[in-house]
Amino acid sequence: MSKMTIQVLADHLGLSISTISKALKDSHEISAATKKKVLEAATALGYIPNPYASSLRKQKSKTIAVILPEISDSFFALAVGGIESIATQRGYHTLIYLTHESFLAEKDVLKHCAGGRVDGVLISVSKETIDTTHFDALKKGNIPFVFFDRDLEGYEAYKVLTDDYRSGLIATQHLIEQGCKNPVFISPSDSLSVCNRRYEGFKSALSNAQIPQRKINFNLVNCHDRKISITEQLKKILQKDSSVDGILASVEDIAIHSYLACKELNIIIPDQLQIIAFTTIKTADIFSPTLTTITQPAFETGKQAATILFDLIDKKQPKSNMTPVILPSILTQRASTKAVTKP
Amino acid sequence: MSKMTIQVLADHLGLSISTISKALKDSHEISAATKKKVLEAATALGYIPNPYASSLRKQKSKTIAVILPEISDSFFALAVGGIESIATQRGYHTLIYLTHESFLAEKDVLKHCAGGRVDGVLISVSKETIDTTHFDALKKGNIPFVFFDRDLEGYEAYKVLTDDYRSGLIATQHLIEQGCKNPVFISPSDSLSVCNRRYEGFKSALSNAQIPQRKINFNLVNCHDRKISITEQLKKILQKDSSVDGILASVEDIAIHSYLACKELNIIIPDQLQIIAFTTIKTADIFSPTLTTITQPAFETGKQAATILFDLIDKKQPKSNMTPVILPSILTQRASTKAVTKP
Numbered sequence: 001m002s003k004m005t006i007q008v009l010a011d012h013l014g015l016s017i018s019t020i021s022k023a024l025k026d027s028h029e030i031s032a033a034t035k036k037k038v039l040e041a042a043t044a045l046g047y048i049p050n051p052y053a054s055s056l057r058k059q060k061s062k063t064i065a066v067i068l069p070e071i072s073d074s075f076f077a078l079a080v081g082g083i084e085s086i087a088t089q090r091g092y093h094t095l096i097y098l099t100h101e102s103f104l105a106e107k108d109v110l111k112h113c114a115g116g117r118v119d120g121v122l123i124s125v126s127k128e129t130i131d132t133t134h135f136d137a138l139k140k141g142n143i144p145f146v147f148f149d150r151d152l153e154g155y156e157a158y159k160v161l162t163d164d165y166r167s168g169l170i171a172t173q174h175l176i177e178q179g180c181k182n183p184v185f186i187s188p189s190d191s192l193s194v195c196n197r198r199y200e201g202f203k204s205a206l207s208n209a210q211i212p213q214r215k216i217n218f219n220l221v222n223c224h225d226r227k228i229s230i231t232e233q234l235k236k237i238l239q240k241d242s243s244v245d246g247i248l249a250s251v252e253d254i255a256i257h258s259y260l261a262c263k264e265l266n267i268i269i270p271d272q273l274q275i276i277a278f279t280t281i282k283t284a285d286i287f288s289p290t291l292t293t294i295t296q297p298a299f300e301t302g303k304q305a306a307t308i309l310f311d312l313i314d315k316k317q318p319k320s321n322m323t324p325v326i327l328p329s330i331l332t333q334r335a336s337t338k339a340v341t342k343p
Numbered sequence: 344m345s346k347m348t349i350q351v352l353a354d355h356l357g358l359s360i361s362t363i364s365k366a367l368k369d370s371h372e373i374s375a376a377t378k379k380k381v382l383e384a385a386t387a388l389g390y391i392p393n394p395y396a397s398s399l400r401k402q403k404s405k406t407i408a409v410i411l412p413e414i415s416d417s418f419f420a421l422a423v424g425g426i427e428s429i430a431t432q433r434g435y436h437t438l439i440y441l442t443h444e445s446f447l448a449e450k451d452v453l454k455h456c457a458g459g460r461v462d463g464v465l466i467s468v469s470k471e472t473i474d475t476t477h478f479d480a481l482k483k484g485n486i487p488f489v490f491f492d493r494d495l496e497g498y499e500a501y502k503v504l505t506d507d508y509r510s511g512l513i514a515t516q517h518l519i520e521q522g523c524k525n526p527v528f529i530s531p532s533d534s535l536s537v538c539n540r541r542y543e544g545f546k547s548a549l550s551n552a553q554i555p556q557r558k559i560n561f562n563l564v565n566c567h568d569r570k571i572s573i574t575e576q577l578k579k580i581l582q583k584d585s586s587v588d589g590i591l592a593s594v595e596d597i598a599i600h601s602y603l604a605c606k607e608l609n610i611i612i613p614d615q616l617q618i619i620a621f622t623t624i625k626t627a628d629i630f631s632p633t634l635t636t637i638t639q640p641a642f643e644t645g646k647q648a649a650t651i652l653f654d655l656i657d658k659k660q661p662k663s664n665m666t667p668v669i670l671p672s673i674l675t676q677r678a679s680t681k682a683v684t685k686p
Contacts, residue, residue: 063455071439072420080414081569084441093455096414096439098427112406112436117460226424259629281626286602288631 009047013038063093064309065113067123069101069150070224073252074280075298076124079148082302083122090310092119101188101224103128110134114141120309121145122302125152127189127224144312148305149296151324153193158312159324160305162296164194167329168201168248171276171294174331175246176209178338180274183246184216186237186254188223195250198278202248216241223253230254234261238273246337249277255291256281275336278329289335297327352390356381406436407652408456410466412444412493413567416595417623418641419467422491425645426465433653435462444531444567446471453477457484463652464488465645468495470532470567487655491648492639494667496536501655502667503648505639507537510672511544511591514619514637517674518589519552521681523617526589527559529580529597531566538593541621545591559584566596573597577604581616589680592620598634599624618679621672632678640670 010017015038023030023038030038041047066083068076080096087094095118099105106126113121114137121143132155138145146158168185175183185202187195199218206213221233234257238244249255255277259269267273269289276292284291304325311318353360358381366373366381373381384390409426411419423439430437438461442448449469456464457480464486475498481488489501511528518526528545530538542561549556564576577600581587592598598620602612610616612632619635627634647668654661 071414071423072417074415077415080441084443093440093452096441097436098423098439100427109436256626256629259626263629283599283602283624283626283630286599286606286631287626287629288633290631 006047009038009042009045012045013041060119060313061117062091063095063118064120064122064306064313065095065097065109065118067097067099067106067109067113067121069099069124069126071096071098074282075149075252075296078280078298079124079302079305082299082304083306084302085299086303086306086310099126101126101128103131107134111137114138114143116141116143118143120313122148122305122309124148124150125192127192130191144309146305146309146312148301150192150194153196156322158305158308158318158320158322160301160308160320161194161324161326162301163326163328164197165201165204167278167294167296167331168198168250169205170201170331171198171248171278172202172205173208174292174333174337175248175274175276176205176211178246178270178274180246181211182216182241182243183211183248183274184219184237184244185248185250186219186221186234186258187250188221188254190218190220198248198250216244221254221257223251230257231260231264234258235265238262238265238267244273246274247276249275249279252277252279252281255279259287259291269336270338274338276331284332284334287336292334292337293332294329295332296329301327349390352381352385352388355388356384404460404462405434406438406461407463407465407649407656408438408440408452408461410440410442410449410452410456410464412442412467412469414439414441417625418492418595418639421623421641422467422645422648425642425647426649427645428642429646429649429653442469444469444471446474450477454480457481457486459484459486461486463656465491465648465652467491467493468535470535473534487652489648489652489655491644493535493537496539499665501648501651501661501663501665503644503651504537504667504669505644506669506671507540508544508547510621510637510639510674511541511593512548513544513674514541514591514621515545515548516551517635517676517680518591518617518619519548519554521589521613521617523589524554525559525584525586526554526591526617527562527580527587528591528593529562529564529577529601530593531564531597533561533563541591541593559587564597564600566594573600574603574607577601578608581605581608581610587616589617590619592618592622595620595622595624598622602630602634612679613681617681619674627675627677630679635677635680636675637672638675639672644670 006017006020010020020038023035064087066080071077084094097109103126106129132152148160151159185199189195219237222228223230230253238261247258249258258275262269269275278294280295280298284293308318308320349360349363353363363381366378407430414420427437440452446469449472475495491503494502528542532538562580565571566573581604590601592601601618605612612618621637623638623641627636651661
């Protein structure tokens with residue numbers, strides 16, 4: 001029995017398998033002339049699409065992928081909750097992939113997702129990601145994707161973000177209002193858009209208060225290498241310049257390890273050092289002292305990103321129309337920043 | 344062109360597609376007689392296995408699934424780290440599925456995994472899981488699986504667990520040694536083997552110290568319904584009986600919300616209430632007061648479970664030979680239990 005496959009048809013016509021497959025499915029991507037040519041050859045050569053493989057390809061996987069840099073930050077755990085609240089309603093499975101802040105891992109995962117394994121992708125990029133070419137595979141495979149929290153600045157895509165510039169500004173203003181003369185910004189990355197926007201807010205607040213900017217104001221801390229102690233890195237920052245009197249921690253881990261560093265160095269919070277942090281951690285109220293926070297709407301971020309993604313999967317135009325959705329954060333003052341002393 | 348498919352062959356022989364597929368692959372599950380019958384019919388009828396579908400089935404997915412009840416508990420985040428440390432070495436993708444403690448979700452996810460989407464499964468069961476039939480699909484599909492942390496007691500499978508009975512015993516002994524007369528055990532489940540073993544340890548310690556057991560000693564708290572406040576549930580437990588002077592929190596969330604409940608009720612830890620908890624939380628040292636913990640080797644648990652799983656994927660006999668691997672926990676005393684007063 002001779003076997004007529006799509007590959008034989010492709011070789012015969014000098015076209016790619018993908019083109020033939022799309023032509024036979026009457027895709028709008030293929031010209032009428034090519035469709036006619038393919039159909040005629042398929043009929044002449046007796047090609048019948050393999051129903052098993054075809055159903056495999058046509059069938060929705062009923063699965064979405066969520067690509068995260070990590071899960072130990074409470075923000076991502078909550079955002080996944082918001083995503084799943086929508087996915088479950090739709091009868092979809094949610095697969096979580098972790099990149100551990102590695103660009104290579106992210107590339108690899110996107111390639112994995114592009115193969116039709118999932119119907120859509122929600123992603124918060126790794127701190128190493130500056131290139132966008134790895135998203136082209138998703139675009140080629142017609143796999144819709146939405147960025148949430150961490151995006152690639154300047155790259156046109158659907159996005160659900162937080163008001164990072166404004167939050168960085170008001171957090172720093174708060175430190176200055178509570179008496180900080182030399183606050184520092186501590187970040188796990190100098191490339192992540194989300195951290196950079198917070199830092200821009202920090203710098204604006206300093207500038208507004210006419211506090212001169214110095215090199216010490218910006219500090220990088222490696223938060224994702226198990227072999228490097230985050231606490232030790234923070235101790236070095238605090239020991240380097242004793243005039244530092246405030247920290248804006250751009251992520252949760254930096255806040256936690258700032259507390260641990262202060263404990264080891266016998267630095268009293270907030271008397272000697274005030275701390276405010278971007279975090280959704282539920283233990284802020286039982287820290288010693290309680291932690292002043294900027295809280296992002298993590299659950300809502302996940303929910304809105306998933307809503308846009310399912311609109312795209314359903315081939316509906318999302319309401320946001322590629323204008324980033326920006327959700328507001330909330331500042332909650334606790335004891336790690338000083339009570340305002342009214343004159 | 345007539346199409347000879349495995350379905351036609353199956354109908355002709357009155358056998359299932361799965362049997363024919365296995366027979367053609369010379370599987371040990373199929374008798375020699377059946378294999379002969381299938382091979383003869385396939386030759387006579389001109390059946391050639393569809394190479395695309397066959398390669399799809401044969402091809403390793405290079406992916407393992409990790410099925411977790413939740414990710415907001417630090418134990419699971421760390422365990423995933425341990426799993427990935429092995430999977431990455433092997434060039435495998437790790438997919439994370441969350442069941443949110445739902446048996447139905449777990450069943451659904453296992454079905455999803457059984458379809459050849461993954462080469463192996465690591466699972467910590469949901470608190471609702473008491474049935475084991477949903478694991479049969481994995482067994483049938485020859486997908487190896489290993490339980491870690493939360494297993495199904497009495498169900499024969501590869502397992503990597505912690506010494507829960509012993510840990511429950513020494514944690515309770517610690518509370519009693521520090522002066523507790525009426526400690527309570529607070530748990531998110533009365534069916535989870537891991538919690539039950541801890542509770543058995545708790546009961547043994549009470550019995551050893553000749554402390555009578557009362558109904559109040561065991562308390563259930565719903566930890567996974569977003570609509571029910573965990574803090575409120577704990578406040579009710581503490582308000583119901585003011586003689587309660589110690590808590591053994593069987594999971595992290597109960598420890599956190601016990602602190603929050605005490606704060607709202609103005610109960611002073613450890614003077615009025617001592618707390619010890621099963622948790623790997625990195626903030627135990629900055630809680631007010633610092634939290635006495637029983638720490639499980641979370642990373643190592645994930646690592647060992649993944650090592651066994653890859654042995655199974657490679658068709659090697661794992662060293663543990665279906666005897667559960669039991670890893671020890673560590674008690675670290677901090678300020679939430681009283682300093683021992685030597686006479």
